[in-house]
Amino acid sequence: MKLNDRGLLIVISGPSGVGKGTVRKALFEMKNHNLTYSVSMTTRKIRPGEKDGKDYYFVSREEFERKIEEGKFLEHAEFVGNYYGTPLDKVDALLDQGKEVVLEIEVDGALQVKKKMPDCVMIFLVPPGKQALYDRLRGRGTESEEVIEQRIQKANREFKKAKLYDYIVVNDEVMNAADRIMAIIRAEHAKTERSIHKYMELIGEEEE
Numbered sequence: 001m002k003l004n005d006r007g008l009l010i011v012i013s014g015p016s017g018v019g020k021g022t023v024r025k026a027l028f029e030m031k032n033h034n035l036t037y038s039v040s041m042t043t044r045k046i047r048p049g050e051k052d053g054k055d056y057y058f059v060s061r062e063e064f065e066r067k068i069e070e071g072k073f074l075e076h077a078e079f080v081g082n083y084y085g086t087p088l089d090k091v092d093a094l095l096d097q098g099k100e101v102v103l104e105i106e107v108d109g110a111l112q113v114k115k116k117m118p119d120c121v122m123i124f125l126v127p128p129g130k131q132a133l134y135d136r137l138r139g140r141g142t143e144s145e146e147v148i149e150q151r152i153q154k155a156n157r158e159f160k161k162a163k164l165y166d167y168i169v170v171n172d173e174v175m176n177a178a179d180r181i182m183a184i185i186r187a188e189h190a191k192t193e194r195s196i197h198k199y200m201e202l203i204g205e206e207e208e
């Protein structure tokens with residue numbers, strides 16, 4: 001039985017290289033969920049294997065800046081020389097349809113979302129250790145040494161923001177991390193403040 005009409009907004013952040021994308025994909029492959037991924041817009045170059053419209057909407061700086069002016073983003077941020085942003089239009093509509101909307105975004109953008117939609121669920125994904133992160137960033141082989149260095153520095157700054165999140169999830173094993181996130185989503189649904197109104201309505205009782 002469903003006790004929430006509006007879906008949850010789930011924000012997943014974590015330092016570059018922690019494996020957010022892989023964990024998110026594992027999460028979406030799990031059974032019995034109602035999750036929808038919000039595809040972000042970016043000005044960064046497309047990586048081999050990525051698809052426009054699936055991984056990101058890849059646009060020029062001019063187009064991105066025009067959309068900022070038109071107020072088309074729920075949040076946006078600059079990350080290592082490129083813009084990234086969450087298109088506003090779909091997120092609200094999906095939440096109204098009762099869907100769980102997952103954002104996978106960096107810390108500055110996540111804090112903008114928290115301000116605008118305080119009942120979102122903020123999850124910070126961390127590596128089991130810093131070396132694992134550095135190895136992943138280098139092993140990816142898609143960025144220059146300069147960009148990798150910038151991403152490492154950015155990751156070290158991002159670690160310090162973990163305390164602003166509701167949950168910390170360790171990505172020691174992809175499936176473990178996805179399981180933990182699913183457990184958080186289920187628990188958040190059952191929270192009294194999210195479900196009591198609908199339940200009282202169902203049993204025909206007034207709330208005190």
Ligand code: 5GP
Nearest residue numbers: 040041076077079084085086104105106109
């Ligand atoms: P990447 O270039 O590795 O795909 O992403 C770089 C960083 O930007 C990651 O931390 C990723 O989570 C973040 N990111 C992706 N989409 C968005 C977005 O829409 N908004 C913000 N603020 N960050 C994003």
